[in-house]
Amino acid sequence: MGLTPRASRGPILTPKTMPSRTFSFKLWRRSFPATLPTTKLMYRLLRKMGGIEKLRLAREAMSELFPLTPTMWREWAKDEASIDSGPEAVHAIEKLYERGVLDYLSVSLWCDYLSFVLKSDEMVCDCSSADISKARNLFESALTAAGLHVAEGIKLWEAYREFEQAIFQTIDPSDIQAKEKQIQRIRTLFHRQLSVPLVNMRSTLQAYRAWEMEQRNDLAVESSDLDGVPSHIVSAYQRALEGYNARVHLEEQILRQDMPESEKLQQYMIYLKFERSSGDPARAQVLYERAIADFPISSDLWLDYTRYLDKTFKGGNIVREVYCRATKNCPWVGELWVRYLLCLERGHASEKELAAVFGKSLQCTFSTIDEYLDLFLTRVDGLRRRLSFTAEVEDVLNYSLIRETFQNASEYLLQHLKNTNGLVHLHGYWARLELSLGTDLVAARGVWEDLLRICGSMLEAWQGYIAMEIELSHINEARSLYKRCYSKRFPGTGSEDICRSWLRFERQFGTLEDFDHAVQKVTPRLEELQLFRLQQESKSIVERENPLKKNAREKRKPGSDLIQEQSLAKRQKDAAQTSKKLYGKDKAQDSNLVEPNKVKEINAEVENENSKNEQQMKDAMTGKTKVYKDQCTAFISNINLKANSEDLHNFFGDVGGVHDIRILHDKFTGKSRGLAYVDFSDDAHLAAAVAKSKQMLLGKRLSIARSNPRKSRKDLSGHDCQMEHVDATGDLP
Structure with missing residues (x-):
């Protein structure tokens, strides 16, 4: 099965220079805050030269690459406001603020946004009852985003109350119903704020009591702060105050200006652990946003943030938006893109959106080739699930998309995954889907044949192909594959393994003639491999x-x-x-x-x-006839099979004079045979070693005797044999 020509499927990047490109991008992205003064200088020069249009294009291009800082959004909005103040310009500037507050959490930017809307939008300024809701919705969005900010959230609450109080002043005194409704709205804002842990909570409580006095409620001037306050407000306030006291130390740590960045990030992680344990996802999310604003390119922080959201919210627009920002801030992290695709799938995103995100991910440069492989497999997994388990399948979604993804992955990863298990896994998955979803046996075999042309020296590739044929009960096809590969040279013990696998296959599926034929083919091959390995071992000893x-x-x-x-x-x-x-x-x-x-x-x-x-x-x-002559050598038997040279050396430590230790191993299994030769420096040490016979070592009673190659002894089976000199490999001949 041949692959579709590359030109017919459009251009695709290849990760030829992954480490250098990844490093250069991350270095540039991390150094960007340091280049802000230069960027601002460029902006000022463009302003003086009247190049506002060029400045706008430069900002748009920069915002496409990565999120801009709140300061840059604020300056952009002010520059646009200085050009034109018409209705269209006001709408465009509002869009800029809207984009800016989505990039990073910034109370100051929210305050500028609210102030601009209140001053510039004529409908809001006229206090039209039909359009005041626009400002209220904007204030509610601001409170949702940053109202729980312990240090700065109070600014938004106070701005909201001032707005509502300004509306109260515009109501006709004769309209008692409207005034009462507005009073209740302001009172509700006070109650909401007093239930949130924020700075200056006592001053907020005092402002509330003063406002209630203005409404002619019976609150004594000299009474304590809580006297006369409704009990449910008192309870909420006390809980909020306790929450603030529990966080005030953590707030002080992250707001310190003399702290190194690494230590500050560590303090954020301690604070986040506390917020997660408190069980309030909204508070934890606001704190994550504060940390992101201070450390926008910390991949570990983004991974921790998105992991928390996945666990807490189980998908949805909130999680999707955070993943979009995460991949924009740290595009070199493959795990973020993988989890972004999974998030979109949980949210039942369209194929168009999924394909767009996947396409963007392929334009990024990751640190390892495994990240690319994981990304392709995630894309295939999603397509497979939607084709197999989704009742309503889009018209554009069919198996050809899976095949094309596999083809792209094979070309994309081949250079870096050749002769690796990753490439075998990819093609095995591909072949299985060709059978189950594509229902094309020829195509499935073509996938394996393509892999064998690339990685024919990999045992796993042949085993995967054979396993597929056996699973399909195609015994003759599996047998033909064994005949093609049994004589190939595989790394390690692979050559022996495939020969024995063929014999097991014929025992289970073949006739006696098939088994005899396999034995006839395999036996000389195994003998050949055995002889080759023995010679290699002998050479290594020499x-x-x-x-x-x-x-x-x-x-x-x-x-x-x-x-x-x-x-x-x-x-x-x-x-x-x-x-x-x-x-x-x-x-x-x-x-x-x-x-x-x-x-x-x-x-x-x-x-x-x-x-x-x-x-x-x-x-x-x-120039020697033998490596060892056994002139001062002890022969030890009945050794624990787990004993090594160090154990024997320690055993003869009190004797001393140990010159060399040779534990005998089985030639075929490589395991100890419980026998060893120990060379000593002279006969005196040898005699002392023989005297230790019948002593215990690792639970076994050793038998120690002087080695004599010419003397006939009995082997372990009781038959007479000649105790020949051990060969150079440490194995018995």
């Missing part, structure tokens, strides 16, 4: 013993190991030809099934000759 040989080997070409493996295959082939000569053509063909012992004897001869050649090469390079 290299450790003789650094000169190691240096010589390092100068060999990188492909020498592969050449040697090929030579081993050639020797196996020669052995098969020899068997044909000895036993006839027909017998040679069935040697693995009819006369396996004869084939093993021939292979043993080949291996014996190879080992002789190897030993001759060792002797020529080292």
Whole structure:
């Protein structure tokens, strides 16, 4: 299955210079506050030169890149107001303020916004009952955004009360009903404010009592602050005062001017933990907004904020708007984009909006390739869920979008994910959806074939392809895949694993003839791999013993190991030809099934000759016939299989003179055999070591004797055997 040509799907960025681009963008974004004086100077020069239009375009372009500071929004609005004060200009300036208060929480910007509306909007200034609601709605929005700001929220409350009191003065004294209604509105504002923990709460209470006295209520002048105040207002005020006292120390910490930024951010996190534990999401959100205003590009803060909103509000416009700002402030954080897409999906956003956000995310530069992979998979997950589980599917939504996303992901990530499990997972997911949603078996196989052309040396790619065919009960197709890959060279023990996997497959699904055929193919391959690994282990031991040989080997070409493996295959082939000569053509063909012992004897001869050649090469390079001669050596048996060289060294610590320790391991499993040789510096130390026989080590009673290679002893099974010298790998021959 070929991929659709790139040109037919539009341009797409590739992350070729991710680290450098990410670093440069973040450095520029972090240094932006320091460049504000230069930016302001540029703005002033443009004003003097009469370049207001150019200035407007520059600001618009900058606001597209990232949120502007409250100061910049304020200056922009003032510049626009100085040009024109007509109705259209007033509406445009209001839009600027509206955009500004959405970027960052700023009580000062809200106050400017409210002041501008009250002074410039003629309908509000005329106090028309039909249009005063506009100002009230704006005040309510301001209180929702910043009314819980402990340090500065009082400014908005007082401005709101002053506005309502100004309206009260314009009401005709004869209109008793309207005046009473306005009085009740002002009283409600006082009650609401007194229930919120803010600075100067006592002065607010005193202002409330003074206002009530003006309304000719029976409040004694010399009484205490709470005398005559309704009981429910007193209770709310006392709770708010307790809340303020609990926060006043935390407020002092974040408002300090002599504190380093890192410490200030830490104080914010302590304060946020307190607010989250208080159980008031609105207060916690306002504090998060205050922290964001001070640390706009702290990715950890944005991640913590959005995580809290996801948990608390479970989607909705509030969370969606915060994610939009988060990705605008920290576009290099892939996790924010992933969670933004999930938030949109929870909110049942349209495909158009989801596609737009996904497209924006691909224009960003992330620090790791895994972030790109996670982003593509999140997009596919969303499309799959909407196609599979949504009752009402949009007309534009079909499986072709999933296929196109996978194609883009494959091209986008191939350079960085080649021969990785991430790419295998991506193609496995793709093939599975081609079957379940696309109902196209040919396309699913094409996905795996494309992957094998790219990552044919990965065992996981073949295993995934085979697993799909087995799951579909396509036994012959799975068998053909085993035949294609069993002779390939995979890293680690992958070559042996695929051979044994084929045998297990034939046991479960094949006939006896299929199993015999697999055995005939796999057996020589396993023997070849075993011989190759033994020689590699032998070489590694020799290299450790003789650094000169190691240096010589390092100068060999990188492909020498592969050449040697090929030579081993050639020797196996020669052995098969020899068997044909000895036993006839027909017998040679069935040697693995009819006369396996004869084939093993021939292979043993080949291996014996190879080992002789190897030993001759060792002797020529080292000048020695044996690495160890066992002249002052103790042979230890019945060792705990978990014991290591350090344990044995500590065991003989009171004896001393330990020169070398060789624990014997099984050649095939690599596990300890419970046997070891310990070399000592002289016979006196060796005799003292033998005297420790029958003592305990890690729960096992050791058997210690002097090693004598020429003396016949009995092995663990009770049969007579010759105690030959241990080979250089530490394994028994």
